[in-house]
Amino acid sequence: MTARTAGAALDELVAQLRNELGDSGVLTGADVTARSCDPFLDVPPAAPALLRPRTTAEVSRIMQLCHAANVPVVLHGGRTGVAGGAHATAAELVISLERMNRIVEVDPIGGTMTVEAGLAIETVQQEAEKHGLFYPIDLGSKGSATVGGTIATNAGGNRVIRWGMTRQNVLGLEAVLADGTVLDLQNRFLKNNTGYDLKQLFIGSEGTLGIVCKAVLRLVAKPQTQKVALVSLDSYNSVLDLLGRARALQQLSAFEVMWQDYYAIVAGDPARRVLDPQAQFFVLIEVMGNDEAADEAAFSGLLERAFEDGLLTDAVLATSGKQADDLWRVREGSEILVREMGPFISFDISVDIRRADEFVGKVRAALAQTFGFYRSVAFGHLGDSNIHIGVHLGPDTRERGHAIECCVYGVLKGFGGALTAEHGIGTMKREFLPHHISANALTTMKHVRQALDPVRLLNRNVLFES
Ligand SMILES: Cc1cc2nc3c(=O)[nH]c(=O)nc-3n(C[C@H](O)[C@H](O)[C@H](O)COP(=O)(O)OP(=O)(O)OC[C@H]3O[C@@H](n4cnc5c(N)ncnc54)[C@H](O)[C@@H]3O)c2cc1C
Structure with a gap:
């Protein structure tokens, strides 16, 4: 099919879809490009149309028509995904589920x-x-x-x-x-x-x-109580010791760790500078339970003993729901990271918790050796083995984004870690997937995809190439 006939076929399909979904169900032109497919980068969909079904039956009808016309689609939820899974090319239509929200x-x-x-x-x-x-x-x-x-x-x-x-x-x-x-x-x-x-x-x-x-x-x-504290520590062994003690509490609901480089940036906002940013590590601990007195005793007991045993250098405890939210805002400083570190590459990996600091140290050393100057931050859901590392793409490193990825994932391989802990492969980590799972696992994944979507109509550029 020539480019012109392909374009005409796509136009015909969009007209058919408009017939099925009505005018409000099909957006084109600036209504499509005004959106971004990515929360941190401005990536307008290149798709010629964005479809907004209201029911499962309409989604099914869209796919029947796309299947008959052999036109691929990209799916949009809230477009907060950070692996490029919602990025759409000019050859694809976007299906947004935004009107299916009942x-x-x-x-x-x-x-x-x-x-x-x-x-x-x-x-x-x-x-x-x-x-x-x-x-x-x-x-x-x-x-x-x-x-x-x-x-x-x-x-x-x-x-x-x-x-x-x-x-x-x-x-x-x-x-x-x-x-x-x-x-x-x-x-x-x-x-x-x-x-x-x-x-x-x-x-x-x-x-x-x-x-x-x-x-x-x-x-x-719904848990009836919520206790939150932000504490600082001077060694990674203290972080591990604290995690071991915190795990013994059945009410433990979060254990979030920030390395000094992360906290130093977020503490640039005076509202979030609740502890001296010189400490090496900062941990947000949360417990949620159902018995105010017992939960209070368990939480303060944990922190008091940790202080007595020299694990903590400082601590702030929230005494109200508002203060708990404020402490959580320290951990969720993504808008500050975007402002101060952008453009940056974000890594979302899992490693053995006991070796997470060693991993971060090796990544920093490898980046320093390869690129000389670089800036990075480390933080994450350490209680789940999950660390996020952000590496700034400065003037010297901007063109080297791919080399930075190879560098970090090379270190990860040596640690037997997981390429992505929670964000997914999307379009951004596709190339690295084969190096981080077994060949048989990859082949089996391809068989599953082939069985359910043999012509690759759904998110065709996501996960792996063929
Ligand atoms: C500030 C911030 C904090 C975040 N924190 C976390 C975190 O703590 N943990 C975490 O895991 N992630 C986190 N994320 C990443 C993101 O929010 C998650 O990946 C989330 O699950 C994406 O949901 P979404 O609706 O925005 O999906 P989208 O970004 O729209 O899509 C994500 C992927 O799912 C596909 N998709 C969307 N809807 C459907 C559907 N109905 N059927 C099939 N496929 C579909 C898309 O095609 C795409 O490949 C964070 C992101 C930001 C910006």
Whole structure:
């Protein structure tokens, strides 16, 4: 097909889709390019049209038509993903789930909430709270990140140490396959061994196997207490010692670590400079429970003993919900990082917790040896083995982004770490995937994709090339 006939075929498809979805269901031109596919970079979709279905039936119809015309699509949730999974080329159409954001049902007895995939995580949390329940997936982007996007990326976030990742908090889902087939996997039971647990295939598949349209989320009882402290420490051994002690508390809900380079930047904002930024490590600890007196005793006991044993150099305890939020803002300083470190490359890896500081040290040494001057920060969900490292692409390093990635992932390989802990492969880490999983695992992944989407219509540039 020539470029002109391909363009004409695409125009015809868009006209057909407009017929199916109505004018408000198909955006083109500036209405598409005014959006960004990325939260930190300005990446307008190059797609000729953005489709806004309202129902699963409309998603299915879109895919039937795209399948017949052999036109690929890219899926958009809240566009907060940081692996480039939502970036769209001129050869693809975008499907946004933004109009599929209804709450279908809350079952307070069974502890489930059934929702459409375009609903924001924060809205899920607020709705759960009305029923005395709690959806534990919590991330800095929760105001925009959607249920579908968090399922596609198997998002982690701040409370994985207690409640696990998205995978552990989804009971069922509904997905539309590349040819428009609707797959109803809306299990509501905690226990269901009826054949393969197919929903797990879609969780973490980054939109390459199906379009998640609905989900049955698992809710837990809302914790009645929340205790938060920010502490500083002078050695990594002290951090590990503190983590071991904190893990003994059944109420532990977060253990977030910031290396000095991260905290020094965030503490540039006076509101977030709550401790002397000279210390080597800063840890945000949170416990959530149901017994004010017992939780208070357990939390302050942990911190007092840690002080007595010389682990902590300083500590600030929140005495109100507002102060707890303020301490969390120290950890969630992404807008400051973007301002002070941008443009930067962000790494999202898992390593053996006991060797995380050694890993960070080796990365710094490798960057220094290779590039001379560089700036980096390290922080993350250390209680879950997950560290984020940001490396500034300064004037000397801007052209060397790829070399920086090779450098960091080279060190990671020596540590047997995971290429991505929670953000996914997207389009940005594709090239590195084969070096971080076994050849047989990669081949099996390709077989699964081939079985469900043989012509690669869904997020075709995500995960791996062919
Ligand atoms: C400030 C900030 C803090 C963050 N903190 C965390 C964190 O703590 N933990 C964490 O894990 N991530 C974090 N993220 C990354 C991001 O929020 C998550 O990856 C999130 O799950 C993306 O959801 P989304 O709705 O924005 O998806 P999008 O960005 O729109 O899409 C992400 C991927 O999922 C696909 N997709 C979207 N919707 C669907 C669907 N319905 N069906 C199938 N595929 C779909 C897209 O094609 C894309 O490949 C953070 C991001 C920011 C900006």
